[in-house]
Amino acid sequence: MIWLVPLLVLLYLTFTRRWRCKNEPPLDPGLIPWLGHALEFGKDVPRFINRMKLKHGDIFTVRVAGRYVTWLLDPHSYDAVIDDPDALDFACYAQVLMERIFNLQLPLQQPAKAKAMMKGYFLGTSMSTLNSTMGRHLETLLKTETLQNQRNWKKEGLFNLSYSLLFRAGYLTLFGGEQNNNSTDPCRVYEEFKKFDGFLCKLARGTLGAEERKTAQSVRRRLWELLAPAGLTESSGSSRWLYAYRQLLQEDGVDEETQRKALLMQLWATQGNVGPAAFWLLGYMLTNPEALMAVKRELGQISRMENSGTPLVQRSENTPVFDSVLEETLRLTTAPFITREVVKDKILCMADGQEYLIRKGDRVCLFPFISPQMDPDIYQEPQVGCRFFFKQLRRSCSAANSSCSACLRDVLEADFGVISISGCLCKLESESTQHRERSDQELRATQGSAEHGNRNRDDGRGKDTHVSFEKQNNK
Structure with a gap:
């Protein structure tokens, strides 16, 4: 009976092994049954994909944890994937992620309705x-x-400063109205959201340990409770968009508990990327003197516009230098996957004229970080951030080039937020310099008065007294 074990293994490998058919992309299933390349993929995604690209070219299919994934790395062919929702669907994968991350199940058509509604509130005058x-x-x-720390400087890490400020401002804008008007402290929401964000990748992959899962569920429940009052009524102080979103959920028959879960999803969608993007942008400027000086000059012009009474929104619209630094920062740091489920067999037409058959049941992924963002054929020394675009260029799919209103909102929030932070910090620096100058002037005036008084004395101790004053002041 022992011979049955190797026979069963052989039969399993024979019937589960996939063979490349005519006109299909190069197939690389890996050496480990079922897992395939999962271990290498999980360790370092860009390195793995670069290795596969050198081996197979701009399109290939690999096996990862039982799934066959076709990677497309030619940016000129991305539109063939993005513009075909009939054969390449995102909704199914989005439903899986919603359930894993937010424990949320919505009616199938609800996300499409919410997306259509969002455009009315995040474009044009509404966005302004x-x-x-x-x-x-x-x-x-x-x-x-600054009011709380007039006497002493407060030390804060750059990441927490960027994330905290932009998250709280974004939360108050969309969810909270004026501070504490719905009895929810934005600082508390931020602290809980930070914990939740730390579990997000593992939630998406389903790789949480027992203790981690318990903690993540507890944090998620606290966030549901904190978000419960947001958007309930028009007078709640939340944005018009959030109130309309809750009305849409109610019209679709979504219960109160599910609405809270949906609000957490929207909180992550609207605030999860803005703070980290602002951190990388500020960090990039602080470590690149040329970029920092160019942005400072531009912000100086904005400050002059401020004195003229120009609204901040209009001031932030004419910042070509700052915009170029933002785009270069996004090119260096953003690495999203664009994923589609293949719901029916599709002939994928590449930009070079090649045609490939993509099988139903597979998954297609685009990874703009590899190309065009880090492609040495496009950028010389792509890891070095030194490019400034002072006009809009035609670019293929990239992190800074998207028609998605949510992506545009994130970029605008990061742009607007960093301009505000930078402007405020510049103002603080200016006020600090003025304060030091006033202090020096007062000190010199005091010293001058003491010297003048000592010189008018007839007891002969004026010079010694003046020296003693200077020594004490030096201490």
């Missing part, structure tokens, strides 16, 4: 209104911090 509101909250938060 949101920008104005967010700018007001940012300035209020920054002034609150």
Whole structure:
């Protein structure tokens, strides 16, 4: 009976092994049954994909944990994937992620309705209104911090400073209205969201340990409770978009508990990327003197516009240098997967004229970080951030080039937020310099008065007294 074991293994490998058919992309299933390349893929995604690209070219299929994934790395062919929702569907994969990350199940058509509704609130004059509101909250938060620390400088890590300020300002703009008007402290929401964000990747992959799963579920429940009052009524102080979103959920028959889960999903979608993007942007400027000086000059012009009474939203629209630094930072740091499920066999037409058959049941992934963002054929020394675009160029799919209103909102929030932070910090630096100058002037005036008084004395001790004053002052 022992001979049955190797026979069963042989039969399993024979009937589960996939063979490349005519006109299909190069197939690389890996050496380990079922797992395939999962271990290498999990360790270092860009390195693995680069190795496969050198081996197979711009399109190939690999096996990862039982799934066959076709990677397309030719940016000129990305539109063939993005523009075919009939054969290449995102909704199914999105439903899987919603359930894994947010424990959320929505009606199938609901996300499409929400997306269509969102465009009315995050484009045009509505976006300008949101920008104005967010700018007001940012300035209020920054002034609150400075008022509390007038005597002593407060030390804060750059990441936490960027993330905290932009998250709280964004939360107040979309979810919270004025501070504490719905009895929810934005600082508490931020702290809980930070914990939740730390589990997000493992939640998406389904790789949480027992203790991690318990903690993640507890944090998620606390966030549901904190978000419960947001958007319930028009007078709740939340944005018009959030109130309309909750109305849409109610019309679709979504219960109160599920609405709270949906609000957490929207909180992550609207605030999860803005703070980290602002951190990388500030870090990039601080470590690149040329970029920092160019942005400072441009912000100086914005400050002059401020003195003329120009609204901050209009001031932030004419910043070509800053925009170029933002785009270069996004090129260096953003690495999203664009994923589609193959719901029916498809002939994929490449930009070079080649045609490949993509099988139903597979998954197609685009990874713009490899190409065009880090492609040495496009950028010389792509790991070095030194490129400035002072006009809009025609670019293929990239992190900074998207028609998605949510992506545009994130970029605008990061742009607007960093301009506000930088402007405020420049103002603080200027006020600090002025304060030091006033202190020096007062000190010199005091010294001059002491010297003048000592010189008018007749007891002969004026010079010694003046020296003693200087020594004490030096101490």
